Amino acid sequence: MTQNLADTSRPAAAPTAANAGESRGWWRDAVIYQVYPRSFADSNGDGMGDLPGIRSRLPYLRDLGVDAVWLSPFYASPQADAGYDVADYRAVDPMFGTLLDADALIRDAHALGLRIIVDLVPNHSSDQHEWFQRALREGPASPLRDRYHFRPGKGENGELPPNDWESIFGGPAWTRTENPDGTPGDWYLHLFAPEQPDFNWENPAVADEFRSILRFWLDMGVDGFRIDVAHGLVKAEGLPDIGAGDQLKLLGNDVMPFFDQDGVHEIYRSWRRILDEYPGERIGVAEAWTPTVQRTANYVRSDELHQAFNFQYLSTYWDSAALREVIDLSLDSMRPVDAPTTWVLSNHDVTRHATRFGNPPGNTQIRTPGDRELGLRRARAATLLMLALPGSAYLYQGEELGLPDVTDLPDEVRQDPSFFRKAGQDGFRDGCRVPIPWSGTEAPYGFGPTAGGPSWLPQPAEWAALSVEAQTGDPTSTLELYRSALAVRRAQPALGGGTEVTWLDSPEGTLAFRRDSATGEEGGSFVCTVNTTAEAVTVTAPGRVLLCSTGNTEVTGDQAVLQADSTTWWAV
Ligand code: GLC
Numbered sequence: 001m002t003q004n005l006a007d008t009s010r011p012a013a014a015p016t017a018a019n020a021g022e023s024r025g026w027w028r029d030a031v032i033y034q035v036y037p038r039s040f041a042d043s044n045g046d047g048m049g050d051l052p053g054i055r056s057r058l059p060y061l062r063d064l065g066v067d068a069v070w071l072s073p074f075y076a077s078p079q080a081d082a083g084y085d086v087a088d089y090r091a092v093d094p095m096f097g098t099l100l101d102a103d104a105l106i107r108d109a110h111a112l113g114l115r116i117i118v119d120l121v122p123n124h125s126s127d128q129h130e131w132f133q134r135a136l137r138e139g140p141a142s143p144l145r146d147r148y149h150f151r152p153g154k155g156e157n158g159e160l161p162p163n164d165w166e167s168i169f170g171g172p173a174w175t176r177t178e179n180p181d182g183t184p185g186d187w188y189l190h191l192f193a194p195e196q197p198d199f200n201w202e203n204p205a206v207a208d209e210f211r212s213i214l215r216f217w218l219d220m221g222v223d224g225f226r227i228d229v230a231h232g233l234v235k236a237e238g239l240p241d242i243g244a245g246d247q248l249k250l251l252g253n254d255v256m257p258f259f260d261q262d263g264v265h266e267i268y269r270s271w272r273r274i275l276d277e278y279p280g281e282r283i284g285v286a287e288a289w290t291p292t293v294q295r296t297a298n299y300v301r302s303d304e305l306h307q308a309f310n311f312q313y314l315s316t317y318w319d320s321a322a323l324r325e326v327i328d329l330s331l332d333s334m335r336p337v338d339a340p341t342t343w344v345l346s347n348h349d350v351t352r353h354a355t356r357f358g359n360p361p362g363n364t365q366i367r368t369p370g371d372r373e374l375g376l377r378r379a380r381a382a383t384l385l386m387l388a389l390p391g392s393a394y395l396y397q398g399e400e401l402g403l404p405d406v407t408d409l410p411d412e413v414r415q416d417p418s419f420f421r422k423a424g425q426d427g428f429r430d431g432c433r434v435p436i437p438w439s440g441t442e443a444p445y446g447f448g449p450t451a452g453g454p455s456w457l458p459q460p461a462e463w464a465a466l467s468v469e470a471q472t473g474d475p476t477s478t479l480e481l482y483r484s485a486l487a488v489r490r491a492q493p494a495l496g497g498g499t500e501v502t503w504l505d506s507p508e509g510t511l512a513f514r515r516d517s518a519t520g521e522e523g524g525s526f527v528c529t530v531n532t533t534a535e536a537v538t539v540t541a542p543g544r545v546l547l548c549s550t551g552n553t554e555v556t557g558d559q560a561v562l563q564a565d566s567t568t569w570w571a572v
């Protein structure tokens with residue numbers, strides 16, 4: 001199934017330090033834009049986004065002002081979990097294109113000064129992966145069984161799962177197999193869907209294979225990997241029972257026998273050695289859900305990965321006190337390991353922040369549209385706050401258009417596997433995966449080549465007004481706010497860089513902090529003020545307004561009015 005590429009002898013060169021940022025680690029303050037390939041741009045009109053589509057839109061991303069692009073999986077996959085079920089780690093799924101398309105995409109991105117990060121899914125494969133298929137076909141004696149977690153069932157006839165672990169997507173984390181002779185056989189472990197069997201990382205063949213996969217994509221020229229379920233690879237010895245149900249609720253707080261086991265770190269140390277063999281600072285980014293930010297910091301020790309997503313930040317509501325607390329906690333926890341903090345508000349697994357903040361505080365998957373106008377106003381303010389913090393920021397495609405989540409998708413079009421396995425993680429992730437509106441007045445709004453053509457999830461009629469075309473040149477649009485913010489961030493050395501914020505006194509319900517340029521140059525300082533309340537608040541103006549999430553901040557003499565739910569950037 002592996003596709004061959006004509007010429008891999010010339011790795012596509014990464015952007016040089018001169019065109020892609022500073023020298024002490026380009027990634028330390030990078031703005032990284034997540035592309036969800038199914039939903040970004042469809043070049044051939046089949047309703048599914050693809051690599052040539054992404055390639056054709058790279059100039060848009062360069063002009064937006066991001067440093068790197070992270071692509072969710074585009075590998076050969078039956079798409080039981082939208083590509084997070086990989087059948088061949090070295091092949092592009094025909095639905096997305098070919099390896100040659102991937103090669104062209106990487107080269108074009110580099111020529112535009114953009115870096116490319118690909119998704120790596122090492123916790124589990126697809127059940128259609130050759131190893132798993134052989135393990136099933138060959139039966140209990142197959143040596144390939146040990147590359148996954150096969151176990152006999154409990155009970156008189158093995159009719160009960162081997163332990164009490166629950167799948168994140170709902171139901172037991174075990175599925176029973178059938179022997180080649182048709183009799184009921186062993187069970188296999190899958191922390192996610194049954195189509196996603198977990199690898200056994202104690203088996204050296206698994207580790208060898210992933211080192212080889214890393215090299216394959218590094219040779220293709222990618223600048224890094226986002227590591228899916230980085231906290232899940234190693235399971236506690238003996239796969240012990242948890243002894244409690246409703247395990248999803250425990251995930252945030254307790255160390256589970258299948259997550260965040262200390263053994264994962266040895267794997268990342270071995271990967272770091274490989275990344276460091278390649279020129280151009282290739283990076284690893286952990287998707288690690290751990291009970292505390294301190295435990296997240298373990299993934300980014302100097303001999304492990306470079307960054308880890310800050311899900312504590314993503315889970316924090318629009319509230320000044322809570323935000324200040326999580327910002328301090330995040331910066332403090334990364335300082336001992338000298339890793340940059342990261343910031344993220346949206347991704348393909350959670351309700352978009354424009355919708356979360358228009359609803360009362362709750363979890364990260366929400367089914368109600370809430371107050372759309374309020375949500376967008378807060379989302380714009382939250383983005384300016386995020387982009388003013390030291391470290392690297394992750395944007396999710398479409399947030400720059402202020403897209404809301406689509407909360408009213410009909411059940412028949414939904415594809416999130418957890419939607420169909422009730423009682424697991426809420427299955428409402430399709431709402432943030434609806435294809436991007438680019439232009440025109442008729443769906444798919446330039447997502448595909450033909451007006452009236454298909455898109456794998458339907459787009460709401462209101463999205464005509466939210467397209468890239470409709471927002472471009474409109475100074476009040478969210479797209480222009482993102483463009484301005486990213487341009488200012490590039491021009492202001494005090495933004496993004498460093499590891500400190502200096503909190504300034506500010507009235508209740510507001511935040512004010514100063515950022516000083518690392519080089520200490522005159523005029524290089526910057527202040528950010530945030531008002532998370534529903535009332536305007538008057539403060540002493542800290543300097544000259546650079547940008548405001550509501551378009552304007554009134555300044556009279558030395559008094560400035562911070563409008564309700566707004567963020568302002570100031571040059572001082
Ligand atoms: C990660 C991905 C998510 C996927 C899961 C299983 O959390 O972000 O989309 O469903 O892993 O691979």
Ligand code: CA
Pocket residue numbers: 042043044045046047048049050095
């Ligand atoms: Ca397509």
